[in-house]
Amino acid sequence: MRFDVLKKEAKTGARLGKITVSHGEINTPIFAPVGTAGIVKTLSKEDLVSLGAEMILCNTYHLFLRPGHELIQRMGGLHKFISWDRPILTDSGGFQVFSLGELRKITEEGVIFQSHLDGGQKHFITPETAIEIQEALGADIIMTFDECIPYPSTFDYAKTSMEMTTRWARRCKERYGQRANGKGHDEKPLAFSLQPSALFGIVQGGFFQDLRKISANDIVNIGFDGYAIGGLSVGETKPQMYETIDTVMPYLPEDKPRYLMGVGTPEDLIEGVMRGADMFDCVMPTRHARNGSLFTSEGIINIKNAPYTEDPEPLDKNCGCYTCRNYSRAYLRHLFMAKEMSVLRFNTIHNLYYYFNLIKNIREAIKEDRLLEFRKEFYKNRRENDEPVSNN
Ligand SMILES: [Zn+2]
Known part of the structure; x- marks a missing residue:
């Protein structure tokens, strides 16, 4: 992945840029519509192209449960399966595991949960499997596995969770690195070839600004192709959201894309761009x-x-x-x-x-x-x- 900052606005933190991935170019700032199950609900590919969609987001959690990442891989990967030859970003599944999964049990190793679809069936997702699933799907940009904490959360919970999310991010990076050497999780060569994906890290820490600073610093030190601010648009006030963006932005390197996950309203897009954000996704326009x-x-x-x-x-x-x-x-x-x-x-x-x-x-x-x-x-x-x- 390549990212070029083409212009910085004189009076704000806003910038114009271009992300180049194997399926093409993404002009930034970008808004990616959400294609949860591999389609932006109600629209055809032609609709999306004529609207000018440059990238869509697909949800790893939903595709993992149905039809399954292995099936999609056998069908030639996500781009071929859904007939979309422009860039795709997949989330790690973390957000849905925590918002939709039932009877969750979070451990250092990963998360055990029951699917919201098949009732009793238990699934186990770790940072490593989240990367493996996303690599099997073959999106252009993939995300680290993080815990999305509920709002509001206590300082202690947010701190413990943020520290685990950082350890998970490190494990995602390690697992991701193995693929570059043609190795699978268990050191066997992968049975499939893939387009190279870019891996983005996610800053967490709830609405505790001190935690956000630590998280941003630690995630940037691990080193990723781009950086997301997660855990926004979860019920907080607008001032809390904007304060958090203001806190984190100075820690994020200028030469990497900055992504506000799950954001937001038209106002949030403007406020986010002003503060230096390059990428957005949200179900709001399609769900509304x-x-x-x-x-x-x-x-x-x-x-x-x-x-x-x-x-x-x-x-x-x-x-x-x-x-x-x-x-x-x-x-x-x-x-x-x-x-x-x-x-x-x-x-x-x-x-x-x-x-x-x-x-x-x-x-x-x-x-x-x-x-x-x-x-x-x-x-x-x-x-x-x-x-x-x-x-x-
Ligand atoms: Zn209209």
Whole structure:
């Protein structure tokens, strides 16, 4: 993997860059939509390409449980299996093990958990197997195995967990290094050949700034191709999130990509970029779309709301997406109320277009040294109160 910083904004920490991996180039800042089970829900590959998606994130936990990384490997790896020839990032599975797995038992060695899918079946994931699974999938960027602690957590719990996550990161790096020598975990040559992946380390430590500093320092000392700040967007306040980013950023090397995992809202993207973040992923635009919550230049609207029943306007008059060019709010509301499946795709196209367009505008603002002005304008255009987001 290669990373070039192409430009630093004059008045903020924002930067433009380019990551080059075996499946192509990723311009940064980048937002990666989430394709949990190997697909961005409701969309085709052509939809994603025409929206301009440069990279997608797939979830190791879900693919490990179903259909299994060994099957995907036999099918020629994840890119071939899902027919996506642009870059893919896989998470380590840690976040889902801790949020979805049942009856978890965490030990120094790894985590035993019961799958949320097959009921009683027990699985054991260690830092080493997390790397092996991701290497079998063959993504371009893979992540170390970390513990995502609940929010809020006590200082003692956060400290113990952060220290174990650092030891796990070291084991991931060691296991990852073995593959470069053509060796498997048990020293046998691997039965498959792979594209080289880049390995990113993850900084943890909850919202205790002292712990975040120690974690950042230790993870950077181990040495990775890029660095993520994990454990954000877990229920903390915005000031807590931004303070944590501010704390960690100075520790992360300038010449490596910096990734805010699971972040976030449109506001979080702007605030993250301002603070020097290069990469983002989040289920928000796609999940909101399926709930009828749609991002517009003036705020979030909920298409189920009655005032849209006879509204002939597009979702956002400033949007150039396929959905806004073709359909009215009234029609989309009708489809949503009638539970017509196509509306989920139309909504997803719109919300991802909104996110990609936001990133495009952020990149242009960085290029022209006017990110602060862009940010001011962005907040001015958004309504003070978004419509409530629907969760059903
Ligand atoms: Zn649109």
